[in-house]
Amino acid sequence: xxxxxxxxxxxxxxxxxxxxxxxxxxxxxxxxxxxxxxxxxxxxxxxxxxxxxxxxxxxxxxxxxxxxxxxxxxxxxxxxxxxxxxxxxxxxxxxxxxxxxxxxxxxxxxxxxxxxxxxxxxxxxxxxxxxxxxxxxxxxxxxxxxxxxxxxxxxxxxxxxxxxxxxxxxxxxxxxxxxxxxx
Amino acid sequence: xxxxxxxxxxxxxxxxxxxxxxxxxxxxxxxxxxxxxxxxxxxxxxxxxxxxxxxxxxxxxxxxxxxxxxxxxxxxxxxxxxxxxxxxxxxxxxxxxxxxxxxxxxxxxxxxxxxxxxxxxxxxxxxxxxxxxxxxxxxxxxxxxxxxxxxxxxxxxxxxxxxxxxxxxxxxxxxxxxxxxxxxxxxxxxxxxxxxxxxxxxxxxxxxxxxxxxxxxxxxxxxxxxxxxxxxxxxxxxxxxxxxxxxxxxxxxxxxxxxxxxxxxxxxxxxxxxxxxxxxxxxxxxxxxxxxxxxxxxxxxxxxxxxxxxxxxxxxxxxxxxxxxxxxxxxxxxxxxxxxxxxxxxxxxxxxxxxxxxxxxxxxxxxxxxxxxxxxxxxxxxxxxxxxxxx
Numbered sequence: 001x002x003x004x005x006x007x008x009x010x011x012x013x014x015x016x017x018x019x020x021x022x023x024x025x026x027x028x029x030x031x032x033x034x035x036x037x038x039x040x041x042x043x044x045x046x047x048x049x050x051x052x053x054x055x056x057x058x059x060x061x062x063x064x065x066x067x068x069x070x071x072x073x074x075x076x077x078x079x080x081x082x083x084x085x086x087x088x089x090x091x092x093x094x095x096x097x098x099x100x101x102x103x104x105x106x107x108x109x110x111x112x113x114x115x116x117x118x119x120x121x122x123x124x125x126x127x128x129x130x131x132x133x134x135x136x137x138x139x140x141x142x143x144x145x146x147x148x149x150x151x152x153x154x155x156x157x158x159x160x161x162x163x164x165x166x167x168x169x170x171x172x173x174x175x176x177x178x179x180x181x182x183x
Numbered sequence: 184x185x186x187x188x189x190x191x192x193x194x195x196x197x198x199x200x201x202x203x204x205x206x207x208x209x210x211x212x213x214x215x216x217x218x219x220x221x222x223x224x225x226x227x228x229x230x231x232x233x234x235x236x237x238x239x240x241x242x243x244x245x246x247x248x249x250x251x252x253x254x255x256x257x258x259x260x261x262x263x264x265x266x267x268x269x270x271x272x273x274x275x276x277x278x279x280x281x282x283x284x285x286x287x288x289x290x291x292x293x294x295x296x297x298x299x300x301x302x303x304x305x306x307x308x309x310x311x312x313x314x315x316x317x318x319x320x321x322x323x324x325x326x327x328x329x330x331x332x333x334x335x336x337x338x339x340x341x342x343x344x345x346x347x348x349x350x351x352x353x354x355x356x357x358x359x360x361x362x363x364x365x366x367x368x369x370x371x372x373x374x375x376x377x378x379x380x381x382x383x384x385x386x387x388x389x390x391x392x393x394x395x396x397x398x399x400x401x402x403x404x405x406x407x408x409x410x411x412x413x414x415x416x417x418x419x420x421x422x423x424x425x426x427x428x429x430x431x432x433x434x435x436x437x438x439x440x441x442x443x444x445x446x447x448x449x450x451x452x453x454x455x456x457x458x459x460x461x462x463x464x465x466x467x468x469x470x471x472x473x474x475x476x477x478x479x480x481x482x483x484x485x486x487x488x489x490x491x492x493x494x495x496x497x498x499x500x501x502x503x504x505x506x507x508x509x510x511x512x513x514x515x516x517x518x519x520x521x522x523x524x525x526x527x528x529x530x531x532x533x534x535x536x537x538x539x540x541x542x543x544x545x546x547x548x549x550x551x552x553x554x555x556x557x558x559x560x561x562x563x564x565x566x567x568x569x570x571x572x573x574x
Contacts, residue, residue: 124237140235163193
């Protein structure tokens with residue numbers, strides 16, 4: 001294996017075009033990516049962190065011929081969000097096992113949150129956490145104002161299926177919500 | 184023939200094309216059952232909308248302005264580069280080649296220039312790696328030159344030649360592997376999965392020293408006052424890593440031949456990790472260092488390059504026997520590590536949480552001059568259980 005200097009320099013025209021595309025994607029999607037992640041994780045700093053991670057991956061992603069940039073970006077963001085939630089649950093479980101029970105909502109010290117809102121949010125997230133991941137994603141995206149076409153691009157299904165999947169997801173949410181409220 | 188929930192739902196969201204919309208609305212006008220269902224679905228959607236609305240960011244929870252966020256992304260690029268580097272160390276297919284180059288690179292930096300075989304005779308200071316220790320670095324302090332392996336090699340010279348000293352060989356058991364590799368191979372007794380045992384040939388990396396370039400880079404890294412003897416300019420520098428034995432358990436679809444052929448290019452996309460636990464064992468590398476080199480001073484310079492302040496570097500340097508210890512920098516961002524007792528010696532345990540995959544660990548220790556690296560899915564107790572069952 002031999003490393004030559006040419007390998008290290010990329011064609012500068014190609015590089016600046018890709019950078020321009022990235023910049024415009026960033027400006028366009030930053031608030032919405034944040035919004036989706038905030039709904040998932042509920043913490044401003046964490047949501048921004050994850051959003052930056054999603055954009056960083058976009059930055060690093062090798063260009064493909066048929067680019068579905070928006071869809072890809074939200075798919076990555078949702079995966080990051082759900083993984084963060086799973087990691088949080090795991091951490092909570094370990095701490096529980098170690099006898100150090102730490103309330104997740106107590107750790108969230110955003111001043112904009114009232115106690116009531118904190119409880120409400122915890123309830124809704126508890127329901128989402130128990131749903132099939134794709135169904136939960138569907139609800140988050142729809143109620144963040146995404147069109148069926150945008151949801152289809154992010155989830156990776158045909159847009160003609162969205163109506164059916166959305167109705168099912170809502171059914172699932174309702175069932176789980178009722179069950180949790182009943183406890 | 185009634186409407187599906189999907190059709191009704193799409194209508195409620197105004198997501199139906201004109202002809203379909205007309206059809207559905209017409210049916211609703213005629214069918215009370217579907218009208219009732221439409222009301223139900225609409226009610227439910229509103230309810231859930233209200234629930235999800237509590238998740239919406241409030242004024243105090245708004246995102247930073249895009250320009251500010253964009254600037255933060257810039258400063259994180261270097262941080263993220265190192266996360267990628269560490270992730271690539273875990274990527275099954277590229278790990279071995281990458282580890283070989285990483286060791287070469289780290290040793291090169293540790294010594295300011297790699298061991299010289301082709302240069303004259305009066306070389307003393309032969310030492311063999313007996314210990315590994317990790318030091319956390321702040322990736323934000325790392326200069327761009329250290330961001331990727333290819334750039335690092337460029338820093339040293341135009342062309343770095345890496346060659347395999349032999350062929351990849353397979354072995355059926357520990358005895359056969361020992362015979363082929365020339366070390367006493369140990370395998371874990373408590374581990375699941377099919378075993379695949381391979382002997383990776385040793386590696387030789389060589390290049391010609393361009394002293395002006397090395398000095399320029401060191402100056403750029405703030406280490407201009409490091410003394411380097413003139414006679415190494417133009418010399419061919421060679422570092423040899425001994426053969427290593429790789430024992431892979433489980434679903435390990437890695438093509439080690441392909442990986443080595445592809446070279447140590449950690450900038451390739453990371454392939455999906457299989458459920459695979461791997462134990463690598465290798466006679467620890469030997470380094471020949473020219474005399475008159477103040478290794479402690481070099482070590483300090485190395486640590487400063489890695490981002491420590493001069494005071495921190497001086498303090499840490501005192502605690503390390505540079506003639507026997509390999510100091511590996513790991514990024515502070517997102518990595519957990521701790522020192523552990525394993526196999527009767529002190530080793531190091533690193534845990535990496537990766538998206539899409541189970542947590543991966545890396546457990547590394549040196550015993551009786553053999554470097555062991557155990558990696559796979561799981562946590563510290565998984566790792567130690569396997570390590571303690573080595574026979």
